[in-house]
Structures are given as structure tokens and as C-alpha cells.
Amino acid sequence: MVYLPPPHLASETRPSYGEAYTNILAAHRRSPLTSASSVIMLVAPDVDALCAAHMLATLLKHDDVMHRVIPVSGHAELEKQRDELATYADLHTLILINMGAILDLPSEDWFGGFSPQLSVHVIDSSRPQNLSSLFGGGEIGERIVIWDDGGAERMEEEQKAWEVLTFEPEPGSDEDSDLDTELEEEEEDEYEEGSSTGKRRSLDMFAARLEKHYMSGTWHGQSASGTIYLLATVLERIDNDLLWLAILGLTFQYTTSRISRDEYDKYQSIYQDEVARINPAPAPSAMKDGDFKSQNPDDRSVYAVDELRFMLFRHWNLYDAMYHSSYVASKLGIWKERGRKRLTGLLAKMGFSMQETQQTFSHMAKDLKLGLRDKLDQIAPEYGLVELTYPSFTRCYGYLSQPVSASDAVEAVSALLDVAGGVRMEVEVEGARNGGEWFGGGHVWEAGGRENNSRKDEDKENVLIGGVDNGRGKDKAGGEQTEELQWWVKNFWTAYDALDDIHQLKRALNLSMSLHRAIIRQGTSIIDKQDIRTLRGHRVVVLTQGPDLALFAHPGVLSRLALWLVDALRDRLPGSVVAGARSKRKSLPFIVACLNEKEDTYIVVGVTAALDFGDVRKNEFGLAFLDAKERCNARTRHGSFDTSVIEINKDDLRVFLETMCETGDR
Amino acid sequence: MAYGDDATQLVIESKRSQHADSLLKYNDHLVRAVIREQRDLEKLIQAALARLAPAAPGDDVAVTADVVLYQTVILRNKRCLLAYHAHRLDRLKDLYWSVGGALPLLLSAPTTAVSANAAGDLRSRLSPHEVDFLRAYNDSLIDFRSGVIDTEELDLFAQISKPPKDLHVLVRVVRDCGVIQTEVGAIDFRRGQRFLVRRADVEHLIVQGYLDEVS
Structure with a gap:
């Protein structure tokens, strides 16, 4: 038993998060060498992992556990880290956040060969999990601890199948938990002996069961930050900061379509109770225009509110907020002139002047703000906008800022994570909009914060070193190269710092707006130019030019574009609605590829389109990509932990896509 | 060129360095020029004294005025030279303390983050005598620590402006500084990672600018 059930399923004999955490503390205090190399957190670069790492670091700090946080971008990097970690003698706790669930951790390839004092904790929201990590017992298996959300409870069948197949005594094969070899052996055996067919059949059944587990695509379970929050609950160390981070993690999962609306509602109601428990009930005066106001300078409370599906609307203007929201875009068809007319029509019907x-x-005028929600409720349904709100949270920041809603914060943080550095972005200056182009509407985004100050230092250093004539050019070039390698690490820390720095967060909101503008621009042009090709059950978009090409070479941004396209086109494209037969509706998966000019590669993102808004389907691209890759020998690379993102050599894209779509046909 | 111009140049340079908060290159050329001027002035004084009537030394007003003028210029030049050097030594001492007394770091490493603006490639901007001074200063400080204070516990280089509030400190790595052996094990500080470590172990690295404290 090496997965941890959530606390409500725990009992005397089954330890849960709390006990695992106590073990970490105990190991730390017992060991003679307790430098920062003994507890190491590996963190994947996404908002959820960021929040979780932040929360866990806070907990560990309170307990005086010295630790080390290492951002890890993808599997390749993780392997590199593993090799390095193997050299640390006093490492006893390794915590993987939002990574590693799918890997066969107990095997020799990963942590099987590590010293017996090491325990590996996996806090990962991605599914499916590797069964040998999950159920594998024994010396090594005990050291791999999966913090599960209770999903493993329901996998009895898989467990049985896995146990049967793993511990099946097979002649000539040492105990091997690797699935593929196992399956091959199965098949070979079948040809050799036909005697015990009954037993064979049951084995086949088990194998099929396992295959279904692994091959049905990827999906997401409880957010990593949610897991840490449960841990904090057990430890009774909850405060508003932790709660807020957990909420951000959840909101991130929802806004990036990782979990369905039902899942979201489930956790949202839990957090809503928590919010009510920790925060005093808001005074009636606080609830003025549907939004809360900070009651005093130190007011950091969190409130549950219904959030409009408009993008950053508290910080933008109403028109833009509606225009850039993917929900409104899909319902009104915003990319066409007619759609925009419908939007202005809607606003006019509500009695909002264009100027306002x-x-x-x-x-905006006070009475309009006050009446906004009522008006929307009355009039928006005429335009098919029925699900305009969803329950969410808002946090006050004293007098430092307007209250920030969870989705706004997530947008800002993920914008920082994607493009805080490494790309040139123009941001609009507040208030400069109506000054016209003459006065320059924007300026180039420059990320502040610790990490980026340090970069300025470096530049200075470079200049100083290079002051000696000819050394200069070389030094500069060298410096820039290392910069390039590190941009995502910088972004990671900038975003990490922004989690508890409201000023950074507010600045990032502008960046996020530019990002959304770029996405809409690109999305609109894709739809306008009809760049979407339908290839045998897949919709394919290939971006090879445009002003924002460098921007979309970031997998994160590209996935957003893909999600926007999916949302926008859900009910609009032929094929998603088969005439007459509603039950046979099928949505075609989306593939978006973008040229990365610097590297001469394409970044390819696959998104499985769900049928309904707020619904989520398993993403089958991870395996489909691998399959296609094998069949056409394309030179590809998985850059991140998200298996549905792949990097392909420029020349191989065409053949890859073709193979890919043939596969999809099966 | 009027007497004392070169010396004034030196003082202006000091003033500039003070305003720019940086240590300029040691102006060997100018210093030598001033010293040459001093010698010339001395010769002039000698000559004037020789011209002085041996019978009634106080009577020759013209010659006495000459001598007084030369004497004033000499004294002024000397003051300027002393001011220039005193200013440089003060700066050097400041630098020395700002890197926590790590002399090799100051002299060999071209830059440190803390003193990047001031100490970039410091060595080339010093005169040999100044390097000697730094060494001697370092030596006497070590003598002072081991001999006069006679205690190992007192860290002369610890920051006093910001007294520590916590045993542990969260740091980020500004520059790679390799594997550091601490009392409780080795730590490999790499860029792009953050560490929660014991303050005492890394205090000197923070002072030297390898690590940066994350509040």
C-alpha cells in the first residue's frame, strides 16, 4: 500500500497526508545531515504546481525544514535532474509536484537504484497514474508515495489486473513491471502454448484492462494545491494565504479545461465552506455592486462570489472584457463583423453606451456597474448567453488594490509564467487608449521583480567584463545564450513571487491583456482565412506566419489558442453537429501547430474538444503523438510534462500530421 | 600652466569618483606630474634662497615673496595628493568590507554582484601600492581578530545594519558558486533554484553577493 488516500478515507492502519508529512519532518530531524540538499522539491511549471510548491514551502518553513526548490520543465530535464540527484548523499525526501505520476518510479530507470533512505512523494494531478508506482509494494515500492485523491480506491480492477500480470510467474522473464514487454510476452506465449486457454483468456482480460487504463488518454484529478490544502487542514495550519493559493490552483484547472464543471463544483463547494469558516461574514455594506470592497487597510479576506465569464473585466473595460472572453466569443461569433454587431447590440439593449x-x-458610471448583473440576467439569454456566471472567489488586498478575483489572478500568473520574459510584448498603458496612436498606446513589457533585476545586473557585468575591446562581442553572445536557456526559469520565479506580491500581480494583468489580444487576433485571422483544415477526423491549424509567431511558439500560449478555437467553434463548424441525429454528435479533436523560427521546429498541441461548454474529455493525444511518431520516424521531442504538446522538426511536420490523422481513423 | 593645476585635477577626479560612486583608475600619470612639479618648485626655492643676500636676509622683499609663494604651492600640492590618496584608500576599505573581507575575491574575480558597479575588474584600476595596502590591511585585521579580540565567535564581517530575525533564511542564487560544505552537509547552489538554509552557513555568501535573500 503505497498510495495515500485523502484524509477522510484514512484510518488507523491507513496513513494519510498528515502522516506522510510527519514522516518527512521526522526524517529531516533524525538525519544527522540536514542541509538544504536533503529535502528537494521538483516543481513543474504550471500555475497549479506553483501554488502547491508555494504552500508546501510555507509549511516546511514553519517547521524549520531546510529545503530546496528546483523548477523542472519537462521529462528530459527531469531525467537530467535524477542523474544529478543520485550524487547527493544526504538526500532523503524528494517531492515531485505535478509530475511523475505516469512514470514507473520504482523501476531501476528512475528511483529504484537510489539509496534506501530516500522516499519519493508524488503530488500530481495528471492521470492516469502508473500502476506499479501506485500498488507496487516491497522494499522499493514502499519508498514511492503517491498522494492520491481517492481515485485509486476505485481502481480495484486495475490493481488486481496489475498484480496478476506482475506477479505471474513466467518462465524466462524476470519480474518486470514494464507494461509493453509484458504485453509482448503475453502475445508470444499465446502462440507457443494453447493448452491452458482458460487461464490465458483471463490473463488477456487483465492485460486488456491495463491497456484500457493506460491508453484511454490523459485527464486530471485533484489539483496538487488542493492536495496540499488538505494536508494543511489535517495539520490545522490553514490561513487565508493557503486557502487562496488552493483556490487559484482549482481555478487554473477549470479555466484551462483540465477538469469539468462538475468536478469544479465539487471542490468549489468545499472551498466555499472553508472561506466561510475562516473569514468573517462580509458586512452588508461591503457587498455594494456585486463586488466586495476592502473594509480596512489590512483586509486580506477571501469572499465567495459569482464570477462573470468576462476576461479580467474588473481591470479592463467592459467591451474588451466581453470581446476577449471565449464564452462570449463562441456564443456571439465575435470574429465576424456580424458577431461584433451582436455584441454592441447586446450592450445597447442593456442600455450601456459605447462610450461607457x-x-x-x-x-464606469456607478449605476451601470450596479445594474450590470441584473441587466445581463435579463437580456443576455436572448443572445444565447445563459451561463454567464460561475461560482468563484475574490480576494481583498486592503487599500493596495481593488479586490482581485481568482480567475484574474490565474490569468495574470499564467501570463507571467508563459511570457514574462523571452518574448517581446507590448502592453497598453492605462488611460492612453483614447490618446490615439499619436501618443503611442503601449510600451514594451518589462518584468520587474527579483529575478529580472538580477538580469540587469548581469547585463552590467557583461559590459564591464567586455569593456576590453574585442572581448565584448563574444562575452555578450555567450551571456545571451545562457539567458536564452534560462528564460523559463526566470518566468517561473517571477510568477512564483507574484503569487504573494500584489503589485507584481497587478502589473501582470496588463501583460495578460496583451496576451489575450494576441490570441484573439490570431484566432480571428485563423477563422477568417479559413486556415482550419479537416483531415480525417482531426481539425488541423498550422501557423507559419504572423506578427505573434514568436509568442505562439510557447506551448502554454499555443494551448490557450487551441482552447479558444475549440470553445469558439464548438457549435459552429459542420461536423460537430450532424444534421438530424443529435445523439451522434461528435466533436473533432483539434491540432494546432506553430512554427518556431529560431529552432526550425513546429510546436504541436493537441486538444480534445468536449461536446459541451464546461465539459472535459480525456485527452488522447499523448499516445496518438507517440504512435504517429513511431510510424513515421519524425524527429520529435516532448518538451514539457504535458504529453499533448510535442515539438517536431520543421521538415517532418507534414508527414507527421498525415500519419497522425491516419492513426486517428482506426 | 599655472602651478597647482595638476593637483586640482586630482582632487576633481576624487570628487567625480565620489559622486559616481565608483573607483576610477589610479591616475599614475597625473600623480607623477604633480610630484615633478614639486621637485621643480623645490629647485626654484633653492635658487631663490641662494640669491638671497647673505648679509641681511630679511631685507630682500622680492625674494622672500618668491619663497613664500613657492612654499604655499608646495603645501597645497601636498594636500591635494594626500586628499586624493586618502579618498582612494577609504573607498578601498569600503569595498573590502562590502565583500566581507574576502580579499582574493576582490582581487581576482573580475566582478561580484554586490560590487559590480564599483569593483568590476578592480585589480587593473589599482596601483601596486594600493594592492599592497589591501594585503597589509587584511593581515592586520586577521591579527586583530586572532590576537586582540581573541575569540572565534565574533564575526567582524556580519551585517550590523540588518540584524537577523530568523535562524533560517530563504535565498535565491545570483551566481553559481559550486558546492558549499556546511556543518550539516554539502549544498550545491545552482542558479534558478531556491533554498531554505541556515543563516549562519551562508551569511558570507550573501554578503559577497553570491546569494540573495528572498524576503
Whole structure:
């Protein structure tokens, strides 16, 4: 038993998160060498992992556990880290956040060969999990601890199948938990002996069961930050900061379509109770125009509110917020002139003048703000906008800022994570909008914060070193190269710092707006130019030019574009609605590829389109990509932990896509 | 060129360095020029004294005025030279303390983050005598620590402006500084990672600018 059930399923004999954490503390205090190399957190670069790492670091700090946080971008990097970690003698706790669930951790390839004092904790929201990590017992298996959300409870069948297949005594094969070899052996055996067919059949059944487990695509379970939050609950160390981070993790999962609306509602109601428990009930005066106001300078409380599905609307103007929201876009068809007319029509019907809606939201006329939600409720359904709100949370920041809603914060943080550095971005200056182009509407985004100050230092250093004539050019070039390698690490820490720095967060909101503008621009042009090709059950978009090409070479941004396209086109493209037969509706998966000019590669993102808004389907691209790759020998690379993102050599894209779509046909 | 111009140049340079908060290159050329001027002035004084009537030394007003003028210029030049050097030594001492007394770091490593603006390639901007001074200063400080104070516990280089509030400190790595052996095990500080470590173990690295404290 090496997976941990969530606390409510724990009992005397079954330890849960709390006990695992106590073990970490105990190991730390018992060991003679307790430097920062003994507890190491590996963190994947996504908002959920960021929040989880932040929370866990806080907990560990309170307990005076010295630790080390290492951002890890993808599997290749993880392997590199593993080789390095093997050299640390006093390492006793390794915590993987949002990575590693799918890997066969107990095997020799990963942590099987590590010293017996090491325990590996896996806090990962991605599914499916590797069964040998999950159920494998014994010396090594005990050291791999999966913090599960209770999903493993329901996998009895898989467990049985796995146990049967793993511990099946097979002649000539040492105990091997690797699935593929196992399956091959199965098949070979079948040809050799036909005697015990009954037993064979049951084995086949088990193998099929396992195959179904692994091959049905990827999906997401409880967020990593949610797991840490449960841990904090058990430890009784909850405060508003932790709660807020957990909420961000959840919101991130929802807004990036990782979990369905039902899942979201489940956790949302839990957090809502928590919010009510920790925070005093808001005074009636606080609830003025549907939004809360900070009651005093130190007010950091969190409130549950219904969030409009408009993008960053508290910080943008109403028109833009609606225009850039993927929900509104899909319902109104915003990319066409007609759609935009419908949007203005909607606003006109609500009695909002064009001028007012172009105003920054906080400066909009008070009565309009007060009536906004009522008006929307009355009029928006005429335009098919029925699900305009969803339950969410808002946090006050004293007098430092307007209250920030969870989805706004997530947008800002993920924008920082994607493009805080490494790409040139123009951001609009507040208030410069109506000054016209003459005065320059924007300036180039420059990330502040610790990490980026340090970069300035480096530049200075470079200049100083290179002051001696000819050394200069070389030094500069060298410096820039290392910069390039590290941009995502910088972004990681910038985003990490922004989690508890409201000023950074507020600045990032502007960046996020530019990002959304770019996405809409690109998305609109894709739909306008009809760049979407339908290849045998897949919709394929290939971006090879455009002003934002460098931007979309980031997998994170590209996935957002793909999600926007999916949302926007859900009900619009032929093929998603088969005439007459509603039950046979099928949605075609989306593949978006973008040229990375610097590297001469394509970044390819696959998104499985769900049928309904707020619904989520398993993403089958991870395996489909691998399959296609094998069959056409394309030179590809998985850069990140997300298996549905792949990097392909420029020349191989065509053949890859063709193979890919043939596979999809099966 | 009027007497004392070169010396004034030196003082202006000191003033500039003070305003720019940086240590300029040791102006050997100018210093030599001033010293040459001093010698010339001395010769002039000698000559004037020789011209002085041996019978009634106080009577020759013209010659006495000459001598007084030369004497004033000499004294002024000397003051300027002393001011220039005193200023440089003060700066050097400041630098020395800012890197926590790590002399090799100051002299060999071209830059440190803390003193990047001031100490970039310091060695080339020093005169040999100044390097000697730094060494001697370092030596006497070590003598002082081991001999006069006679205790190992007192860390002369610890920051006093910001007294520590916590045993542990969260740091990020500004520059790679390799594997550091601490009392409780080795730590490999790499860029792009953060560490929660014992303050005492890394205090000197923070002072030297390898690590940066994350509040």
C-alpha cells in the first residue's frame, strides 16, 4: 500500500497526508545531515504546481525544514535532474509536484537504484497514474508515495489486473513491471502454448484492462494545491494565504479545461465552506455592486462570489472584457463583423453606451456597474448567453488594490509564467487608449521583480567584463545564450513571487491583456482565412506566419489558442453537429501547430474538444503523438510534462500530421 | 600652466569618483606630474634662497615673496595628493568590507554582484601600492581578530545594519558558486533554484553577493 488516500478515507492502519508529512519532518530531524540538499522539491511549471510548491514551502518553513526548490520543465530535464540527484548523499525526501505520476518510479530507470533512505512523494494531478508506482509494494515500492485523491480506491480492477500480470510467474522473464514487454510476452506465449486457454483468456482480460487504463488518454484529478490544502487542514495550519493559493490552483484547472464543471463544483463547494469558516461574514455594506470592497487597510479576506465569464473585466473595460472572453466569443461569433454587431447590440439593449463600455471598468458610471448583473440576467439569454456566471472567489488586498478575483489572478500568473520574459510584448498603458496612436498606446513589457533585476545586473557585468575591446562581442553572445536557456526559469520565479506580491500581480494583468489580444487576433485571422483544415477526423491549424509567431511558439500560449478555437467553434463548424441525429454528435479533436523560427521546429498541441461548454474529455493525444511518431520516424521531442504538446522538426511536420490523422481513423 | 593645476585635477577626479560612486583608475600619470612639479618648485626655492643676500636676509622683499609663494604651492600640492590618496584608500576599505573581507575575491574575480558597479575588474584600476595596502590591511585585521579580540565567535564581517530575525533564511542564487560544505552537509547552489538554509552557513555568501535573500 503505497498510495495515500485523502484524509477522510484514512484510518488507523491507513496513513494519510498528515502522516506522510510527519514522516518527512521526522526524517529531516533524525538525519544527522540536514542541509538544504536533503529535502528537494521538483516543481513543474504550471500555475497549479506553483501554488502547491508555494504552500508546501510555507509549511516546511514553519517547521524549520531546510529545503530546496528546483523548477523542472519537462521529462528530459527531469531525467537530467535524477542523474544529478543520485550524487547527493544526504538526500532523503524528494517531492515531485505535478509530475511523475505516469512514470514507473520504482523501476531501476528512475528511483529504484537510489539509496534506501530516500522516499519519493508524488503530488500530481495528471492521470492516469502508473500502476506499479501506485500498488507496487516491497522494499522499493514502499519508498514511492503517491498522494492520491481517492481515485485509486476505485481502481480495484486495475490493481488486481496489475498484480496478476506482475506477479505471474513466467518462465524466462524476470519480474518486470514494464507494461509493453509484458504485453509482448503475453502475445508470444499465446502462440507457443494453447493448452491452458482458460487461464490465458483471463490473463488477456487483465492485460486488456491495463491497456484500457493506460491508453484511454490523459485527464486530471485533484489539483496538487488542493492536495496540499488538505494536508494543511489535517495539520490545522490553514490561513487565508493557503486557502487562496488552493483556490487559484482549482481555478487554473477549470479555466484551462483540465477538469469539468462538475468536478469544479465539487471542490468549489468545499472551498466555499472553508472561506466561510475562516473569514468573517462580509458586512452588508461591503457587498455594494456585486463586488466586495476592502473594509480596512489590512483586509486580506477571501469572499465567495459569482464570477462573470468576462476576461479580467474588473481591470479592463467592459467591451474588451466581453470581446476577449471565449464564452462570449463562441456564443456571439465575435470574429465576424456580424458577431461584433451582436455584441454592441447586446450592450445597447442593456442600455450601456459605447462610450461607457470603452471606459475602464472602475471608472464606469456607478449605476451601470450596479445594474450590470441584473441587466445581463435579463437580456443576455436572448443572445444565447445563459451561463454567464460561475461560482468563484475574490480576494481583498486592503487599500493596495481593488479586490482581485481568482480567475484574474490565474490569468495574470499564467501570463507571467508563459511570457514574462523571452518574448517581446507590448502592453497598453492605462488611460492612453483614447490618446490615439499619436501618443503611442503601449510600451514594451518589462518584468520587474527579483529575478529580472538580477538580469540587469548581469547585463552590467557583461559590459564591464567586455569593456576590453574585442572581448565584448563574444562575452555578450555567450551571456545571451545562457539567458536564452534560462528564460523559463526566470518566468517561473517571477510568477512564483507574484503569487504573494500584489503589485507584481497587478502589473501582470496588463501583460495578460496583451496576451489575450494576441490570441484573439490570431484566432480571428485563423477563422477568417479559413486556415482550419479537416483531415480525417482531426481539425488541423498550422501557423507559419504572423506578427505573434514568436509568442505562439510557447506551448502554454499555443494551448490557450487551441482552447479558444475549440470553445469558439464548438457549435459552429459542420461536423460537430450532424444534421438530424443529435445523439451522434461528435466533436473533432483539434491540432494546432506553430512554427518556431529560431529552432526550425513546429510546436504541436493537441486538444480534445468536449461536446459541451464546461465539459472535459480525456485527452488522447499523448499516445496518438507517440504512435504517429513511431510510424513515421519524425524527429520529435516532448518538451514539457504535458504529453499533448510535442515539438517536431520543421521538415517532418507534414508527414507527421498525415500519419497522425491516419492513426486517428482506426 | 599655472602651478597647482595638476593637483586640482586630482582632487576633481576624487570628487567625480565620489559622486559616481565608483573607483576610477589610479591616475599614475597625473600623480607623477604633480610630484615633478614639486621637485621643480623645490629647485626654484633653492635658487631663490641662494640669491638671497647673505648679509641681511630679511631685507630682500622680492625674494622672500618668491619663497613664500613657492612654499604655499608646495603645501597645497601636498594636500591635494594626500586628499586624493586618502579618498582612494577609504573607498578601498569600503569595498573590502562590502565583500566581507574576502580579499582574493576582490582581487581576482573580475566582478561580484554586490560590487559590480564599483569593483568590476578592480585589480587593473589599482596601483601596486594600493594592492599592497589591501594585503597589509587584511593581515592586520586577521591579527586583530586572532590576537586582540581573541575569540572565534565574533564575526567582524556580519551585517550590523540588518540584524537577523530568523535562524533560517530563504535565498535565491545570483551566481553559481559550486558546492558549499556546511556543518550539516554539502549544498550545491545552482542558479534558478531556491533554498531554505541556515543563516549562519551562508551569511558570507550573501554578503559577497553570491546569494540573495528572498524576503
